[in-house]
Amino acid sequence: MNQARAEILSGIRAALQSTPRLPLPATTRIAPRATGDADAEISRLLSEIEKLGGVTRRIANRDELPIALEELVAKESIQKATWWDTPELRALGVAEMLTALGVTSVPPDASPRTLAECDLGVTGADAALPETGTLVLRSSREQPQLVSLLPRVHLAILRPDARRADLQDVFAEIKSGKRAVLITGPSRTTDIEKVLTIGVHGPKALYVWCLETPFA
Amino acid sequence: MPIPHIDFRANTQRVSPHLIAATQKSTRTALAKRAQAIEIVGEDQWQALRQAGHDIKLHALTHLDEYLPMVEARVTQAGGVVHWARDDVEARRIVLEIAAQHRVKRIVKSKSMATEEIELNRALQDAGIAVFETDLGEYIVQLAGQRPSHPTAPALHLTKEDIAALFRAKLGVDAPPDPQTLCEIARGKLREEFLSADMGISGGNFLIAETGTLVIVTNEGNGRMCTALPPVHVAIVGIEKVIPDWEGLAVMLKLLARSGTGQKITAYTNLITPGGEEGPREFHLVLLDNGRSRMLQDEIARETLACIRCGACANICPVYNHVGGFAYGAIFLGPIGAIVAPQLLGVKVAGDLPFASSLCGACGDVCPVKIPIPNILLHLRHRVVEGDQFASATVSPILGVGARVGTTALGTPWLYRLGARMMRLFQASFRRGDWLPTLPPPLDRWTMARPFPAFRSDFRAWWRRR
Numbered sequence: 143m144n145q146a147r148a149e150i151l152s153g154i155r156a157a158l159q160s161t162p163r164l165p166l167p168a169t170t171r172i173a174p175r176a177t178g179d180a181d182a183e184i185s186r187l188l189s190e191i192e193k194l195g196g197v198t199r200r201i202a203n204r205d206e207l208p209i210a211l212e213e214l215v216a217k218e219s220i221q222k223a224t225w226w227d228t229p230e231l232r233a234l235g236v237a238e239m240l241t242a243l244g245v246t247s248v249p250p251d252a253s254p255r256t257l258a259e260c261d262l263g264v265t266g267a268d269a270a271l272p273e274t275g276t277l278v279l280r281s282s283r284e285q286p287q288l289v290s291l292l293p294r295v296h297l298a299i300l301r302p303d304a305r306r307a308d309l310q311d312v313f314a315e316i317k318s319g320k321r322a323v324l325i326t327g328p329s330r331t332t333d334i335e336k337v338l339t340i341g342v343h344g345p346k347a348l349y350v351w352c353l354e355t356p357f358a
Numbered sequence: 359m360p361i362p363h364i365d366f367r368a369n370t371q372r373v374s375p376h377l378i379a380a381t382q383k384s385t386r387t388a389l390a391k392r393a394q395a396i397e398i399v400g401e402d403q404w405q406a407l408r409q410a411g412h413d414i415k416l417h418a419l420t421h422l423d424e425y426l427p428m429v430e431a432r433v434t435q436a437g438g439v440v441h442w443a444r445d446d447v448e449a450r451r452i453v454l455e456i457a458a459q460h461r462v463k464r465i466v467k468s469k470s471m472a473t474e475e476i477e478l479n480r481a482l483q484d485a486g487i488a489v490f491e492t493d494l495g496e497y498i499v500q501l502a503g504q505r506p507s508h509p510t511a512p513a514l515h516l517t518k519e520d521i522a523a524l525f526r527a528k529l530g531v532d533a534p535p536d537p538q539t540l541c542e543i544a545r546g547k548l549r550e551e552f553l554s555a556d557m558g559i560s561g562g563n564f565l566i567a568e569t570g571t572l573v574i575v576t577n578e579g580n581g582r583m584c585t586a587l588p589p590v591h592v593a594i595v596g597i598e599k600v601i602p603d604w605e606g607l608a609v610m611l612k613l614l615a616r617s618g619t620g621q622k623i624t625a626y627t628n629l630i631t632p633g634g635e636e637g638p639r640e641f642h643l644v645l646l647d648n649g650r651s652r653m654l655q656d657e658i659a660r661e662t663l664a665c666i667r668c669g670a671c672a673n674i675c676p677v678y679n680h681v682g683g684f685a686y687g688a689i690f691l692g693p694i695g696a697i698v699a700p701q702l703l704g705v706k707v708a709g710d711l712p713f714a715s716s717l718c719g720a721c722g723d724v725c726p727v728k729i730p731i732p733n734i735l736l737h738l739r740h741r742v743v744e745g746d747q748f749a750s751a752t753v754s755p756i757l758g759v760g761a762r763v764g765t766t767a768l769g770t771p772w773l774y775r776l777g778a779r780m781m782r783l784f785q786a787s788f789r790r791g792d793w794l795p796t797l798p799p800p801l802d803r804w805t806m807a808r809p810f811p812a813f814r815s816d817f818r819a820w821w822r823r824r
């Protein structure tokens with residue numbers, strides 16, 4: 143193995159010997175988009191997600207959240223759910239609301255097989271990009287990646303201050319971390335006769351709810 | 359096993375009309391969506407992004423000897439294992455050893471050109487391991503025992519009826535020819551494989567040197583499944599995939615999906631730095647050379663390595679659109695295939711491919727990282743004709759002469775213009791509708807297989823109107 147390493151590297155060095163080493167471009171901040179105010183940006187985010195087949199909603203206040211959850215549970219026939227155990231979702235009382243609706247709770251650190259049987263996975267979002275309709279989810283013990291991957295329906299609840307102007311801002315924040323995923327719309331494919339089909343491997347439905355500020 | 363010579367012309371005669379129709383339909387849609395996506399960004403900004411993308415890749419390629427050890431150090435620090443593979447034999451051996459250590463029986467794979475290049479599946483199957491391709495198109499192609507026909511849409515050559523019949527035969531399920539239902543069936547089958555696999559294998563779209571992060575983009579979510587669920591993840595990545603930093607990644611991601619499918623960004627972008635609280639217990643990174651460091655030696659052809667595999671050059675190529683992907687005889691398709699294959703497989707095997715081009719220039723114009731594909735095609739024609747330092751030329755004398763004449767003419771603007779004008783006059787008597795049914799010898803080598811697009815000096819204008 144060490145010999146392979148040495149040979150590959152010396153091969154590269156020899157190949158580059160008489161060649162100019164090209165510089166790194168001075169700037170990568172190309173085409174920063176003109177961003178609007180918070181409201182316009184959130185509208186843009188949600189409309190981009192809708193265009194991709196996601197379902198979005200603005201939640202005005204605490205009273206609306208249980209109503210929205212009830213509608214979701216009915217519409218998607220949710221029986222089992224799992225969620226991130228974050229301070230944010232705890233403070234919102236998502237777990238209690240779902241339990242009150244008769245949904246069985248599955249711990250997020252359950253086996254993949256058990257998580258795959260969940261109808262719903264609820265997460266937050268660490269950041270969002272209105273330009274592309276992208277959610278940024280970092281993974282950690284509190285924020286297991288499988289919650290947004292295995293259940294049939296993924297619900298992400300975020301606050302308006304999650305919005306970022308550009309991918310560069312997102313990357314500056316997350317590059318020091320470990321695993322993360324950018325999610326843009328539900329799982330999709332056009333592999334059979336170029337017909338768009340939603341939900342091939344990941345969640346079949348993506349719900350994104352944005353809490354209004356102040357949220358009371 | 360040595361790869362047999364790729365006879366491009368003979369290959370074009372074995373193509374189903376469905377493939378050609380499907381190819382043209384799909385490429386047209388992709389290009390229309392691409393144009394929209396670029397319009398939103400703005401032409402000037404798009405050009406600036408392309409330039410940045412090109413410069414970042416060329417910078418990385420001319421500093422590979424620095425960035426690869428950086429990747430190695432970061433990944434190792436984070437608890438991952440880095441392997442170096444000089445060629446396909448070594449790469450296969452490394453993966454087989456890891457599989458043996460963990461007594462692996464079932465593997466899920468996400469679409470990767472590098473693993474196809476090293477024919478990994480066959481080696482694993484020979485070792486008694488079940489391997490499942492999980493990208494829907496790749497899964498279908500694997501079930502059918504075929505090769506992909508398009509870089510980003512592997513099952514393009516099959517109709518929904520073909521796929522339904524295939525599922526009935528191979529999976530023993532009642533499958534109607536309906537994309538949604540077929541997709542549902544594949545989802546069910548592959549879910550089970552994801553959950554029971556003891557190893558996940560992926561390629562990688564980018565490898566970020568500054569943090570040792572592997573980046574995998576997929577629309578279906580199979581990349582996430584393969585890299586998150588099985589206890590062991592092995593990523594096989596060509597050494598040319600290294601980029602310096604996350605800033606560079608942002609540029610690449612802005613280019614990749616827009617150029618390939620016209621999406622603003624791919625549905626899932628997985629950013630995997632090993633050693634977090636989450637994910638597989640073990641992470642292995644196989645850095646694959648397999649001819650790449652040799653490709654670096656050629657200052658002109660080297661830019662081939664900047665490719666981010668968006669597929670746009672195939673989409674826009676008039677030749678690809680009329681012969682389909684199989685004609686390229688290998689896993690490298692379209693204009694990029696025509697320049698990669700001779701360099702990787704040697705001109706003995708793939709020396710025909712640089713000639714499978716009308717040199718209209720569209721591929722170079724469309725490439726999101728500004729790879730001068732037409733120049734490289736010409737350059738490789740020279741290498742084929744003059745004999746390659748790595749494999750002797752096998753090209754026929756007729757094509758050889760054509761290559762020389764073509765090169766001289768393009769290198770001299772007035773001669774090129776004269777040539778273009780004469781070509782049109784010369785065509786007038788042969789032309790029928792938009793396509794030339796046949797050309798006089800020696801060019802009939804071409805039209806014997808497929809109607810050849812009428813030569814136009816303003817190809818791109820024609821393309822937009824088509």
Ligand code: SF4
Nearest residue numbers: 665666668669671725
């Ligand atoms: S050569 Fe350029 S256009 Fe072709 S696939 Fe690669 S990046 Fe895309």
